[in-house]
Amino acid sequence: MGVIGGGQLARMMVPAAVALGCRLKILSGEPDVSASGFAELVTGDWRDPCVTTRFAQGCDVITFEHELVPDDVYPALERSGVPTLPLPTTMRNASNKVTQRELARAAGLQVADHEVVSDAAELANAVDRFGLPLVAKRISGGYDGRGLTWLRSADDIDRMGASLAGDPVLIEPELSIDAELAVTVARRRNGEHLTYPVVRTFQEDGICRSVIAPARIHPHHARSLTAAAVTIADQLDHVGVITVEAFLVDDELYLNELAPRPHNSAHYTIDACTTSQFENHLRAVLDLPLGDASMVVPAAAMANVIAAGEQAVWPSDVELPPRTSIHLYAKRYRPGRKVGHVTVTGHDPTAIERIATAIADKLSSPGERSDDPVGSPKGASA
Amino acid sequence: MGVIGGGQLARMMVPAAVALGCRLKILSGEPDVSASGFAELVTGDWRDPCVTTRFAQGCDVITFEHELVPDDVYPALERSGVPTLPLPTTMRNASNKVTQRELARAAGLQVADHEVVSDAAELANAVDRFGLPLVAKRISGGYDGRGLTWLRSADDIDRMGASLAGDPVLIEPELSIDAELAVTVARRRNGEHLTYPVVRTFQEDGICRSVIAPARIHPHHARSLTAAAVTIADQLDHVGVITVEAFLVDDELYLNELAPRPHNSAHYTIDACTTSQFENHLRAVLDLPLGDASMVVPAAAMANVIAAGEQAVWPSDVELPPRTSIHLYAKRYRPGRKVGHVTVTGHDPTAIERIATAIADKLSSPGERSDDPVGSPKGASA
16 A cells, blocks of 8 residues: 555554554655655655656555645546545545535535635635634645634734735634644445544644644534534545544534644554554555444543654653553654654543643653763664 | 564554653564564674674664574674663573473473483483473473474374484473463563553463453452563563463463563553553653553453454454454464454453454454455555
C-alpha cells in the first residue's frame, strides 16, 4: 500500500500494516520524517503529479495521511490506474471548507453563517454583515489550527485584507463554543461502516491538547453527531476513516471541520478499542471486513505531547502510571509541535485526563533535569 | 536497536519501536523474512561472529528474537563494545536445557529426572533407568517443539541411538501432564520487574495451538510459578522479557522450558494488556521504566494460525467477531508453519478460545472457497 505523506499518521499506520500482513511504501517531501525507518520511503514532492504517479506504480493501492495534495495530482493518480482510496473526488470534496459545509447541512448539522471573500472589499462587506469577532479559514489545505486566523480587531481585518491576494478564504462569526466534539467513522467501498464513540476534545491556541472518550454529553447529541457523520461519509462515498469535528453551541451541533483520514482525536483508539482507527483505515482501503470499533475499557484520555522547546525528551526518567501508554513520533522538537501522545485508560474521565496531561507535560520538555542534555531523540538511530 | 533474527517476533517488535520513538535494524539469514519492510534489514549469517560484529556497529544496543546464536558469537559481540541485552551469559544459560533445570530447581520448581546422553550405550542406560516413554531434548537450539523427540518404542530408541553422533541430548521421562502453563516476566538491568498473568497453553503435535489468559488454576500455583519465574530472571540477571513454561503434574509445577525473549504464549498481551511483551522487552533493553503489564480486559484467548497447506489466505472473506484482532506474519504458507495469530478478549475463557480457534482455522487454509486462488500473501507487496 502506498501512502502519500510520512508524518506521524503514516507512522501509526505501521502497526496496522504489521497486523494485516501488508507493507507500506511512503511518499514524503523529505527523508527524515516520522515514518522513516518503518517503510520503504520514497523522497519526492507529492505536489508534483509526475512524482506522485511514478510513486504509485508498484503499489496495490494509494491512500493519504493528509489532505494537502493539490487538485491536479488526483487526475494524474486516476490515470495511473492504481486505485486511490479515499477516491479523488472524496478527497477534494472533504477537504474543501465550502463543500464541507454543504455536506454537513445536508446531514442535519448546523452550519455557521459564512462568506467566501477574495479581497479587502469583500472582507469589509463580511465584517459589516457579521460584526466581530470572526474566523478566517483557508478553503483547503488548512488543518489542526493551521490556516485559521482569528479576526478580533480592526488591525486584524486590515492585516487579513492586505494578505488576500485573490486567494479566497471562508469567513464566519466566531461561535461561543460550549464543547468541541469529534466522531470517527470507518467506511468500506460497499457502504459497510462502523463508528467510534463521540469524543470531547480540548484545544489550546488552536491545537488539540487532550481528548476524552467517550464524551460525557447528552446521548441525543452523540446519536445526532454520529448519524450526521455516517451520512457525510455516505454522501462522500468515503473509503477509510473520516472524522467530523463539531462545536456544541447553545445545545446545537455545528460543523467545525472534516478530515478524510486518521485523526488526532481518535488516537486513543490504539489503546482503547479492539481495532484502532489506523487499522480500520487500512482495512477499508484494502477492502477487508472492518474490525470492532468499540472500546474495551470504560474510558480513555489522550493528551498530545507538544514540544515546549527544541530539546527532545528521552523517556528514561518517565515512570508510567498504571494503564498509561506513550507514543512518540521521533520528530525533532520545535516549540508547539506535536511530537507524541499519551493515552490513559480507566473509569474516571477527569482523573485519567489529568494523568495523561501530566505525563504529556513531562515529555514535552526536559524541565529542570537538564543534567542529561539530549539533542535529538536517542531512538532516532538504530 | 539491533535485532538478531527477522521472524515474526522481530516483526512484532516493530509496533513497540513505533511507540517508543526508536528504530530497528535487523540481522537475518535471508532477505524475505517476516520483519522485512518494517526495519533496516541486513542480510547475513548471524552464526558468523564476523557478520554479527559488523552488524552491531552503528547500533545503540543489540537484542535477540531467538536463542539460536552459537556460543562463539557472544564473545565477539562483547568485544564489539555494543551492549548486548539480554547479556551473553544470560542467553547462554537460559537456552541450555541442563542449566535451565538447575535454575528451575533452585527457584523452587520441580524438575523431572533426567540424564544427558551422547551415544547409544548411554541412551540404553537411561532407558534402563527410566523405562519408556521418554522425551529427548536437544541441549540448546531447540524451541517450540523443534529439537524434541518422543521415545515410545524400541524402534524409537534404535533410531535415536543411531543419530547420537556424540551430540549430547537430554533424556527425561514423559510426564503425565494435567496442564501446560506459562508466565512471562519483564526485567530491567536494575532488577525492576513486572509479571504478566500466568496463562494456560494448549499444544497439538508439539506446537502451541491456543492460549487462555489468565489460566484458571489454583491461585497458589499461579503465585508459585510467578515467584519461580522472577527468581529465575534474577538468577540469570536477565534483561528483557523471559517466559517460563511449566507442566502441572499431580498438583506440582515442573519446569518445561525457558525462553529469554518474547514468547508465543504472551502474544495475547498485544491486545489484552496496557503494555505488550514486545514493548516491555524493548523498554527493558533500552533501560526505560517498564509499562503496566496488567490486563485491561477480564480474559483473552489467543489461537495460532497454523498453515494447513501452501496456499495463503488473504483475510478479505474473514469477518471479525466483536473483540477479535488478527495478526498476520506475511510468511509463506507451509504445512504446520505458524503464519499468524488471532486474539479475542472477553469474559468467558472457553467461549473466546472457541472463537479465536475458529477464526484461526479460517486463516489457516482457503478451505472450500478456492475460486480466488492466492499464491502468496497479497500484502507482501506494497
